[in-house]
């Protein structure tokens with residue numbers, strides 16, 4: 160894993176956006192794997208700004224999001240589909256049919272998982288996957304204990320994840336208990352992975368990632384076995400380790 164140490168959230172967002180813009184310009188039909196959460200918001204802002212000012216085009220880009228809450232329709236403001244439309248897709252020239260987020264309100268969520276995994280394969284997989292990390296080491300919504308062999312599947316959200324994400328909802332009770340997530344094996348099939356980490360509250364997770372063992376108890380640790388991973392982490396996130 161390559162580690163790029165940056166000053167703060169702003170610099171992490173800028174460098175991540177520059178890397179994506181470079182990739183999109185050199186491969187206009189790239190398949191991007193995208194993440195939600197607070198971490199990539201600044202990066203999406205910079206992609207939008209670049210599109211508006213410099214005209215980087217996403218006409219032939221395809222996107223595949225990591226996860227979605229089960230039970231939320233795409234119109235629900237807390238769905239990850241709404242998040243992506245609001246943060247990125249509505250502001251760039253990507254055809255909406257090129258954007259993929261699992262359907263959280265699918266009648267048969269298991270079938271939706273199988274179809275999403277098939278869709279990834281049919282499109283040749285993800286070229287560049289953007290990831291954040293949960294405080295417990297989750298990537299996508301793959302909570303501790305998830306098999307490294309897992310493909311897109313249904314996950315019971317950890318209590319700590321529901322609590323951390325409750326800030327987006329009116330109450331903890333409203334946070335769904337399950338999600339559809341790309342599996343660890345699905346994520347590991349990406350040709351390249353970019354992990355973004357910012358802030359003191361992620362410093363223990365970063366320490367465990369960099370200094371701990373590889374194992375299913377800490378999902379992000381699997382990234383150490385991938386041949387092409389870059390971590391962009393800010394000083395606060397790296398405050399517990401020497402790089």
Ligand SMILES: O=P(O)(O)OC[C@H]1O[C@](O)(CO)[C@@H](O)[C@@H]1O
Nearest residue numbers: 195196197198291292293299300
């Ligand atoms: O960026 P945040 O809000 O800290 O979330 C961390 C991770 O948890 C998730 O919200 C759950 O999938 C991811 O989207 C994100 O990468």
